[in-house]
Amino acid sequence: MKFRVGGLALHASLGAALIVLVSPPVLSNRINDTGITTFGDDSSNNLTADPGGTSTTGFPGQDASFGRDAASTAGTLKKVGGG
Numbered sequence: 001m002k003f004r005v006g007g008l009a010l011h012a013s014l015g016a017a018l019i020v021l022v023s024p025p026v027l028s029n030r031i032n033d034t035g036i037t038t039f040g041d042d043s044s045n046n047l048t049a050d051p052g053g054t055s056t057t058g059f060p061g062q063d064a065s066f067g068r069d070a071a072s073t074a075g076t077l078k079k080v081g082g083g
Contacts, residue, residue, distance in 0.1 A: 033067040 039047040039062050053060045064070060071077035 033069045034063055035069060036063040037069050037073050039064050 038045070039050050039059070041047060041051040041059050050062060050065055051059050064073075068077055
């Protein structure tokens with residue numbers, strides 16, 4: 001027989017019981033960055049500055065504007081660890 005209560009699974013067989021605790025995965029806000037540090041537009045993929053624009057014109061929200069790589073390029077990324 002198998003019983004489930006939230007994240008707790010109970011299994012019983014021939015009078016014996018086994019209790020298994022199931023933990024949800026731990027999520028982190030430290031997702032690896034893509035490594036993209038340049039921008040692109042309709043004629044180039046190697047721009048060092050954001051070409052700008054809005055959601056209907058231009059190329060807004062490019063990856064090189066966000067994340068740890070962007071902070072590193074701007075010189076604002078804090079060093080963590082000894083490597």
